[in-house]
Amino acid sequence: MFYTIDILGTIAFAISGVLVAINKKMDLFGILIIGFVTAVGGGTLRDLLIGNTPVSWMKDITFTYVIIASAVFAILFRSKINYLRTSLFLFDTIGIGLYTLVGIEKGLNAGLHPIICIALGTMTASFGGVIRDILCNEIPVIFRKEIYATACILGGITYFLLSKLPIDNNIVFIIAGIVVIVVRLLAVKFKIALPTVYKD
Amino acid sequence: MFYTIDILGTIAFAISGVLVAINKKMDLFGILIIGFVTAVGGGTLRDLLIGNTPVSWMKDITFTYVIIASAVFAILFRSKINYLRTSLFLFDTIGIGLYTLVGIEKGLNAGLHPIICIALGTMTASFGGVIRDILCNEIPVIFRKEIYATACILGGITYFLLSKLPIDNNIVFIIAGIVVIVVRLLAVKFKIALPTVYKD
Amino acid sequence: MFYTIDILGTIAFAISGVLVAINKKMDLFGILIIGFVTAVGGGTLRDLLIGNTPVSWMKDITFTYVIIASAVFAILFRSKINYLRTSLFLFDTIGIGLYTLVGIEKGLNAGLHPIICIALGTMTASFGGVIRDILCNEIPVIFRKEIYATACILGGITYFLLSKLPIDNNIVFIIAGIVVIVVRLLAVKFKIALPTVYKD
Numbered sequence: 001m002f003y004t005i006d007i008l009g010t011i012a013f014a015i016s017g018v019l020v021a022i023n024k025k026m027d028l029f030g031i032l033i034i035g036f037v038t039a040v041g042g043g044t045l046r047d048l049l050i051g052n053t054p055v056s057w058m059k060d061i062t063f064t065y066v067i068i069a070s071a072v073f074a075i076l077f078r079s080k081i082n083y084l085r086t087s088l089f090l091f092d093t094i095g096i097g098l099y100t101l102v103g104i105e106k107g108l109n110a111g112l113h114p115i116i117c118i119a120l121g122t123m124t125a126s127f128g129g130v131i132r133d134i135l136c137n138e139i140p141v142i143f144r145k146e147i148y149a150t151a152c153i154l155g156g157i158t159y160f161l162l163s164k165l166p167i168d169n170n171i172v173f174i175i176a177g178i179v180v181i182v183v184r185l186l187a188v189k190f191k192i193a194l195p196t197v198y199k200d
Numbered sequence: 201m202f203y204t205i206d207i208l209g210t211i212a213f214a215i216s217g218v219l220v221a222i223n224k225k226m227d228l229f230g231i232l233i234i235g236f237v238t239a240v241g242g243g244t245l246r247d248l249l250i251g252n253t254p255v256s257w258m259k260d261i262t263f264t265y266v267i268i269a270s271a272v273f274a275i276l277f278r279s280k281i282n283y284l285r286t287s288l289f290l291f292d293t294i295g296i297g298l299y300t301l302v303g304i305e306k307g308l309n310a311g312l313h314p315i316i317c318i319a320l321g322t323m324t325a326s327f328g329g330v331i332r333d334i335l336c337n338e339i340p341v342i343f344r345k346e347i348y349a350t351a352c353i354l355g356g357i358t359y360f361l362l363s364k365l366p367i368d369n370n371i372v373f374i375i376a377g378i379v380v381i382v383v384r385l386l387a388v389k390f391k392i393a394l395p396t397v398y399k400d
Numbered sequence: 401m402f403y404t405i406d407i408l409g410t411i412a413f414a415i416s417g418v419l420v421a422i423n424k425k426m427d428l429f430g431i432l433i434i435g436f437v438t439a440v441g442g443g444t445l446r447d448l449l450i451g452n453t454p455v456s457w458m459k460d461i462t463f464t465y466v467i468i469a470s471a472v473f474a475i476l477f478r479s480k481i482n483y484l485r486t487s488l489f490l491f492d493t494i495g496i497g498l499y500t501l502v503g504i505e506k507g508l509n510a511g512l513h514p515i516i517c518i519a520l521g522t523m524t525a526s527f528g529g530v531i532r533d534i535l536c537n538e539i540p541v542i543f544r545k546e547i548y549a550t551a552c553i554l555g556g557i558t559y560f561l562l563s564k565l566p567i568d569n570n571i572v573f574i575i576a577g578i579v580v581i582v583v584r585l586l587a588v589k590f591k592i593a594l595p596t597v598y599k600d
Contacts, residue, residue, distance in 0.1 A: 021343070027394035029350060030343025044249070049444070051453025053251025054310055061313045110454055113461045130535075135330075137339045139537045143421070143430025150429060194427035221543070227594035229550060230543025244449070253451025254510055261513045335530075337539045 006102075007066055009095020012088050013039040014070040015081070017132050022078055024136050034132055035071040039063070041128035046103050046120050050110045093184050096125040097177035100152040104159055118156030125152045125180075147187030150194060155180030206302075207266055209295020212288050213239040214270040215281070217332050222278055224336050234332055235271040239263070241328035246303050246320050250310045293384045296325040297377035300352040304359055318356030325352045325380075347387030350394060355380030406502075407466055409495020412488050413439040414470040415481070417532050422478060424536050434532055435471040439463070441528035446503050446520050450510045493584045496525040497577035500552040504559055518556030525552045525580075547587030550594060555580030 017038025021031040037044075040057040047055040057063045074081060081088075103124030107117030126142050126149050133140040142148045159176035163169065186192070217238025221231040240257040247255040257263045274281060281288075303324030307317030326342055326349050333340040342348045359376035363369065386392070417438025421431040437444075440457040447455040457463045474481060481488075503524030507517030526542050526549050533540040542548045559576035563569065586592070 024339060026339075026343045029394055030340070033343060033349075048248055048448055049453065049455050049458065051251070051451070053249065054312060055249050058249065058312055058316045061315060064313075064315055064319075112454060112458055113464075115461060115464055116458045119464075134334060134534060135340065135343070137337065137537065139424060139426075140430070140535065143424075143426045143433060143535070149433075194429055224539060226539075226543045229594055230540070233543060233549075248448055251451070253449065254512060255449050258449065258512055258516045261515060264513075264515055264519075334534060335540065335543070337537065 005094055005098045007062070008091045009098055010039045010063055010066050011070045012091035012095055013128055014067045015074045015088055016092065016129070018071050018074040019078070019081065020132060020136055022075070028075075031075065032068070032071050034135060035074070036067050037135065038128045038132040039067050039070075041131035042099060042124045042126060043102075043128075045127050045131075046106060046124045049123075050106060050112070050120070052106065052110075089188075093181050096148065096152060096184065097155065097180040099125040100155050100180050101159065101173055101177050104156055114160045118153055118160070121156050122149050122152040125149075147184065147192055147194065151180045151183035151187065154183050205294055205298045207262070208291045209298055210239045210263055210266050211270045212291035212295055213328055214267045215274045215288055216292065216329070218271050218274040219278070219281065220332060220336055222275070228275075231275065232268070232271050234335060235274070236264075236267050237335065238328045238332040239267050239270075241331035242299060242324045242326060243302075243328075245327050245331075246306060246324045249323075250306060250312070250320070252306065252310075289388075293381050296348065296352060296384065297355065297380040299325040300355050300380050301359065301373055301377050304356055314360045318353055318360070321356050322349050322352040325349075347384065347392055347394065351380045351383035351387065354383050405494055405498045407462070408491045409498055410439045410463055410466050411470045412491035412495055413528055414467045415474045415488055416492065416529070418471050418474040419478070419481065420532060420536055422475070428475075431475065432468070432471050434535060435474070436464075436467050437535065438528045438532040439467050439470075441531035442499060442524045442526060443502075443528075445527050445531075446506060446524045449523075450506060450512070450520070452506065452510075489588075493581050496548065496552060496584065497555065497580040499525040500555050500580050501559065501573055501577050504556055514560045518553055518560070521556045522549050522552040525549075547584065547592055547594065551580045551583035551587065554583050 014035040017035040018031050020038075021034035024030075024034075026034065040055075040063065043057065044055045047053060100121035103121035104117045106124075107120040112120070129142055129148075130140040155176045158179045159172060162172040162175060214235040217235040218231050220238075221234035224230075224234075226234065240255075240263065243257065244255045247253060300321040303321035304317045306324075307320040312320070329342055329348075330340040355376045358379045359372060362372040362375060414435040417435040418431050420438075421434035424430075424434075426434065440455075440463065443457065444455045447453060500521040503521035504517045506524075507520040512520070529542055529548075530540040555576045558579045559572060562572040562575060
């Protein structure tokens with residue numbers, strides 16, 4: 001099941017990258033690359049920082065196929081993709097729930113401190129979008145107005161709090177993932193954003 | 201012979217970086233760094249992703265000397281470098297032919313899938329320029345209008361198709377490199393570019 | 401003593417990142433991340449390039465706490481931080497002295513050429529700021545007008561010249577660090593900058 005979620009998340013992330021690249025008037029190669037880095041960038045950064053090389057997407061060709069197919073689909077149906085907006089948003093949200101926890105698990109396997117593990121989880125879920133925005137010459141959107149990382153952090157904290165209780169690890173995993181998803185959904189529904197700080 | 205090509209490619213890449221940095225009114229340090237990352241950035245990213253560390257240029261000091269010398273040369277003769285435009289373009293083009301194949305070989309040695317190897321080859325040849333453009337605060341030019349990566353990809357495909365035939369590996373290597381070079385030359389001569397995709 | 405300097409440098413770097421992020425009107429998450437990458441970005445790049453993973457800040461949670469505390473402090477007292485400008489500038493300057501030498505030592509331990517070691521030292525001291533500027537969508541300030549890297553390079557050269565003499569290594573270390581600090585202080589005091597190069 002986790003593998004299916006991973007694929008759905010990859011599709012959503014890749015399509016989000018493709019749509020940004022089209023808006024930036026990139027050529028086909030640029031569109032494909034932006035789709036790719038949006039989908040795998042977070043996991044790649046995580047793997048590099050903990051020394052898990054070759055990085056994950058290089059070891060399972062499925063992700064490359066899924067991203068290329070998603071990019072082709074998004075290019076062909078770019079004018080109709082609005083109808084899929086809700087599905088894509090759901091895939092994306094479920095994806096960040098999973099990616100946060102995958103990042104945490106990889107950090108635990110590397111013997112790292114819980115706070116570092118949460119940072120790795122958040123990175124896995126959100127830095128694909130950061131790299132996408134840098135390549136598109138924008139200040140990353142999650143640094144400005146998205147409740148996205150906050151959802152990941154709260155999910156990560158839930159994971160570590162629950163894992164101190166006598167609960168099966170799979171259930172802890174699922175509850176923490178649901179926390180990420182619910183926080184994200186509520187934040188979008190009620191337009192909650194982190195405050196910015198102005199110099200007085 | 202491959203080492204000589206590698207050096208010529210490095211010179212061409214470094215000079216291209218230096219000229220962009222001069223146009224951006226950077227200081228001497230900035231100019232040197234941009235020359236450096238343009239020359240070694242693609243190989244560095246490849247080495248990081250497959251876990252080949254310390255990365256290549258750190259293990260052979262020759263490249264550092266060549267890049268510094270190229271940067272000094274380009275700064276001193278910046279007003280006359282137009283006369284060398286054709287030579288530099290040729291060095292650059294031969295360089296990407298070689299770098300594509302070096303990347304592919306490193307991927308094969310790491311036991312990776314052919315498609316991933318082609319991606320690594322393309323990265324080796326083209327991501328120095330991407331990092332250059334990011335550091336100069338531009339959307340990378342190869343995402344917008346250059347047939348550059350496409351030449352690398354076609355050369356990579358040629359390599360894998362021919363390597364299934366009973367041909368000596370060195371010859372396959374050379375033919376695939378020539379494909380990269382010829383596609384690039386034809387694309388520039390006939391001003392062929394990849395299409396962009398507009399939202400309808 | 402070196403550990404204390406490391407912490408002071410981390411505080412200065414983190415606060416510099418936080419102030420830039422506030423000026424860019426980022427939200428709290430963005431501010432924290434920019435503070436973080438400014439503080440640890442240079443060392444992270446160094447560790448990745450030489451293959452020292454998991455990277456240093458992941459192995460010592462103290463730095464994460466110091467950075468978070470610095471960020472909270474800088475946000476709360478952002479309107480009064482000007483009074484601390486001199487202290488912060490001193491911490492920052494002492495920090496780059498130390499970081500340059502830490503980078504050099506890590507390069508020596510990895511068996512690398514002295515020039516590469518100096519490059520690693522300079523990177524450790526200065527690339528946090530480069531990554532900060534890229535994430536904030538600016539051309540990195542040290543490529544344009546700061547004597548910063550030059551101080552690191554001169555300190556690095558001093559280190560290697562003195563280490564050929566029969567002097568205790570700790571003393572060489574301290575003298576080289578002082579060279580970095582003095583060059584930086586003089587450059588700022590007398591407004592010395594590297595020349596830029598214009599196309600004639």
